[in-house]
Amino acid sequence: MEQEETIPKTQTSEPVRRRTSWFATLRILYLRELKVYLGTPFGWVIIACAMALLGFCLQTVIQIMSKATGEGVMYYLLNNINFWFFFIFIFPLITMRSLAEEERQGTLEGLLTAPVTTTQIILGKYLAAYTFYLIIWVPLLLYPWMGQLANLYTEYRYGITASGEIPYLLADWFGPYAILSLMGAFFIAVGLLCSAMTRSQIISGILCTSFMISFYFTGRVTELWGEFPAAPVFHYISCTEQVSSFSRGLLDTRPAVLYLTLALFTLALVKRVVDYRRWTR
Amino acid sequence: MSMVSTEHLYKAFGRFMAVRDVNFNVEKGEIVGFLGPNGAGKTTTMKMLTGYLPPTAGTASIAGHDILDEPLEARRHLGYMPENVPLYDEMRVYEYLAYRAKLKGLYGKSVRAEVGRIIDRCGLETKRKNMIRTLSKGYRQRVGLADALLGTPELLILDEPTNGLDPNQIRQIRELIRELASEHTVLLSTHILSEVEMICNKVIIIDNGEIKAADTPARLTGSLRAAGRVSVEYKGELDVVMRELGAIPSVKKIIYEGTLPGGWQRLIVRAEPGTDTRERTAAIIARLGYPLRHIYRHIPSLEDVFVEMTRHD
Missing domain, CATH: 3.40.50.300 (P-loop containing nucleotide triphosphate hydrolases)
Known part of the structure; x- marks a missing residue:
């Protein structure tokens, strides 16, 4: 470095300290992405809409629960066509802008010419989108709690114990969260892949939505065709069946393996796509 | 490095x-x-x-x-x-x-x-x-x-x-x-x-x-071709001046650009890059006894270089 004492104002007094840790860089990228979700109206609009729609679902759940018994609030909430109707649109909304917008604005160029690897950029975006996805479900924690309050009131007012035992309550809460996190891990990665393939948010959103809809209906093939030799495959990837068993409190490792491996595979694909688009441009 | x-x-x-x-x-x-x-x-x-x-x-x-x-x-x-x-x-x-x-x-x-x-x-x-x-x-x-x-x-x-x-x-x-x-x-x-x-x-x-x-x-x-170019305006015979100027060793070509109002002849003297023919040109015209009203050595700009290097016609 050249030492020039003549213009002290414009010279750094000491050499600039630099850190080149891989995770430190990832953390910086992650925090900025998270700030895009939580620091702009964009993220809050998604959370608000998701909450409003969940409230709508809850209304139907109350109707169902006045007749049926045996399962918790979360079971009826998630095994409800109203829920799936908006659930599959959450992913394109969260991810459609992440890489597409970066490319359209040209800021991807700025990122990739900084000392940052493609993997770090993608992981930063993925983890931020995933964190945001998990944040969407935080208000859902209120539902079992409110249910519990209602139970306590019933017990006090009518002397009937309406609530279950603690372990069952925990399962009622933990199961749905586990499956939502697992599905999210994969679906967010798919959204990121769609976003990496185009510079248009709209196209990215359409691609992701089509994937979500086809994945949802692939899981329901057996309901239309009945059982046939290849049916176990469809049962295996059926998200409605998984949600149904998890929200009953039946935890299963198979969906965990399915979604985590698919998520990793998709993220590897995202990296290939981003690099490929750079090579051929 | x-x-x-x-x-x-x-x-x-x-x-x-x-x-x-x-x-x-x-x-x-x-x-x-x-x-x-x-x-x-x-x-x-x-x-x-x-x-x-x-x-x-x-x-x-x-x-x-x-x-x-x-x-x-x-x-x-x-x-x-x-x-x-x-x-x-x-x-x-x-x-x-x-x-x-x-x-x-x-x-x-x-x-x-x-x-x-x-x-x-x-x-x-x-x-x-x-x-x-x-x-x-x-x-x-x-x-x-x-x-x-x-x-x-x-x-x-x-x-x-x-x-x-x-x-x-x-x-x-x-x-x-x-x-x-x-x-x-x-x-x-x-x-x-x-x-x-x-x-x-x-x-x-x-x-x-x-x-x-x-x-x-x-x-x-x-190093540009335009570098040694001199433009001249004088009043007098064309042929003799062209001949005399052409005899200067560094001159490559003389272009007659036309006669301006009032009988002024306009010439472009192209010489080898890096040479200056202004003095000799002026001396020749003076020796012939013709009035000289303009002599200018073209200073090429980067624009000329750019145009010359990247022209496609």
Whole structure:
């Protein structure tokens, strides 16, 4: 470095300290992405809409629960066509802008010419989108709690114990969260892949939505065709069946393996796509 | 060690060869102007140097680090300001620069110190809390330049830094670049040739993806065909003057440009580059006793060099 004492104002007094840790860089990228979700109206609009729609679902759940018994609030909430109707649109909304917008604005160029690897950029975006996805479900924690309050009131007012035992309550809460996190891990990665393939948010959103809809209906093939030799495959990837068993409190490792491996595979694909688009441009 | 050195750099987009066999060196401390018509391959070459576009063949090194083998190390040594300055519109100026500084590996107190220094230097004090979306073109350009300057990289690659600015802003940015030369090596592309003449000490002219010339502006203009050209206006016979002038050894060709109102003859005397035939021309016309009202030796500008090198007709 050249030492020039003549213009002290414009010279750094000491050499600039630099850190080149891989995770430190990832953390910086992650925090900025998270700030895009939580620091702009964009993220809050998604959370608000998701909450409003969940409230709508809850209304139907109350109707169902006045007749049926045996399962918790979360079971009826998630095994409800109203829920799936908006659930599959959450992913394109969260991810459609992440890489597409970066490319359209040209800021991807700025990122990739900084000392940052493609993997770090993608992981930063993925983890931020995933964190945001998990944040969407935080208000859902209120539902079992409110249910519990209602139970306590019933017990006090009518002397009937309406609530279950603690372990069952925990399962009622933990199961749905586990499956939502697992599905999210994969679906967010798919959204990121769609976003990496185009510079248009709209196209990215359409691609992701089509994937979500086809994945949802692939899981329901057996309901239309009945059982046939290849049916176990469809049962295996059926998200409605998984949600149904998890929200009953039946935890299963198979969906965990399915979604985590698919998520990793998709993220590897995202990296290939981003690099490929750079090579051929 | 060269700050930038490229070895047989090629870039193809499908069948279209955007850059072919580009070789040049930029030494430490130089300000190099990268010139060429639109679509000549300037931006592509710069993008390859920054590691954004991978070359189809060949390679380059930044401060001794190969862009393909050690991409991160090469990028740590350069600050890049892309054409049209892409920025995150929803961030504030200070926030954006701090984020970029951290990405470039700065941490702790040095982030604040460095961003403060750069904000001062680029004249962004009044805008530090503004949203980037609300900035005018000139200020956006400065934020882009500030970004490139963060961490005092040894090499600055500026793609059309004065693109779309008004004359005053162009002057300010130019002054800034000139000041930067003491600390950085600068490679900049531009269309404004007078700018290059003013600030660059080396010029690389590229056309159709190939380097046409790489030299100092003075030597480029000196070697030009137009360099020894003298224009003359006198009143008198044409043939005898043409014959006499043609006898001067360095003169290559005399062109009669027509007779102006009042009987003034206009001639262009083409001589070898670097020679001055004004004195002898004047002496000949004086000896013949003809009145002489105009004699002028053409001083070629970089514009002439540019036009000559990149003309396709």
